[in-house]
Amino acid sequence: MSAESQRGRKPRADVQRNRAALLEAAQRHFLRDGVGASLEGVAKEAGVGPGTLYRHFPTREALLAAVLQTRSAELVARRADIAGLRDASERLRQWLRAMEEYFSAFSGLPEPLMAAAREQEPGNPLTLPCDDLIATTEEYVRAAQQVGHARPSVKGYDLYLAAVWLAWTKGTGAHDEEALDRLRALIERGYCEQGGPE
């Protein structure tokens, strides 16, 4: 645990303080203005200069990944809830909903998510967490397939993309909840074995 923090010299106090302040300010700005929020504004609100921000987080994606890391507690909580469900198909459905909500945290989040999924070399700090989510989705899909509730041709990646889509539509397009429900139903009929949920 603390073995890593002792490697090399020592962790300076102001570094941790600034990092925490930046993360908090960034989260607030992302919540209010979306992922395109002004980084200068974030730095100002955190009480540091732009240089400090860019040293801690060289790119917007790096900052975003760190903030998302902070919020990942949501997802692990959801996974715990999901584990209690009996039906594998219900677990898959709830997992997709959990991802969709997670991706809806900040307006404009789906774009960098897609960009991260594209890159093979992890120059993008979002790539690793995304691959992790895709792998998790794949597990849920496999379980649902084994009980005959998901078509064999469906991949975890497909449903991950579908979750990103729903989040994107929610944030970008019509905020019509009816339309979103129809879209979710459409996706579900698309991956379920003949006949769908009913």
Next chain:
Amino acid sequence: MSAESQRGRKPRADVQRNRAALLEAAQRHFLRDGVGASLEGVAKEAGVGPGTLYRHFPTREALLAAVLQTRSAELVARRADIAGLRDASERLRQWLRAMEEYFSAFSGLPEPLMAAAREQEPGNPLTLPCDDLIATTEEYVRAAQQVGHARPSVKGYDLYLAAVWLAWTKGTGAHDEEALDRLRALIERGYCEQGGPE
């Protein structure tokens, strides 16, 4: 037809020339750099100043809408081809493909498309053409429903959103053609009546 061009005074020659040059330059830039291309660059390539560009097209969306208008010949050609098909479900399928390809013309096009679908007041120049496409989709959907090839609960708007999604995924995410095919199949199973295309 020409009644409008004679109303008031007359259309100046340089206006038409500049407008045409702007449209051509804009199309080239959008093709190369996506919809976020530098408008200053467009103006420079068209051989006019920024002021001229903004007088002709007050916003980026207005320019985009005009360029898209230019390209709509594609779509009407596709509609003519589609009209020759026997099966209503095949017509719907082809129409969705046609929209998907049309929306893939410029990288980043899906975002303004979604933004346009959201607004009710047509301050956005893209809103009208989009509503037109949605209405057309609705027609194809109705026809497919009447021969029992599409579920009654599906709306034209849903499949329009799906087409935008596919274009977005193609442009933004993995360029994996296999994955796109799986996504298309998923959508299709989602809107078809029990059993899907096979």
Next chain:
DNA sequence: ACGAAAACGGAGGCTGGCTCCGGACAAGCT
């Protein structure tokens, strides 16, 4: 050919991203 109306176009203000380096400051040693 001339005058008025319309259009041009570039200078310039503004915002936000990103860099670079002189100065400050914390950690450890004596």
Next chain:
DNA sequence: AGCTTGTCCGGAGCCAGCCTCCGTTTTCGT
């Protein structure tokens, strides 16, 4: 405590792109 050293801070500054305003130029009608 005081010093040394290396890290870290932070703002001045540069660049790119958006958009506007107004003096100048072009065009059309007579």
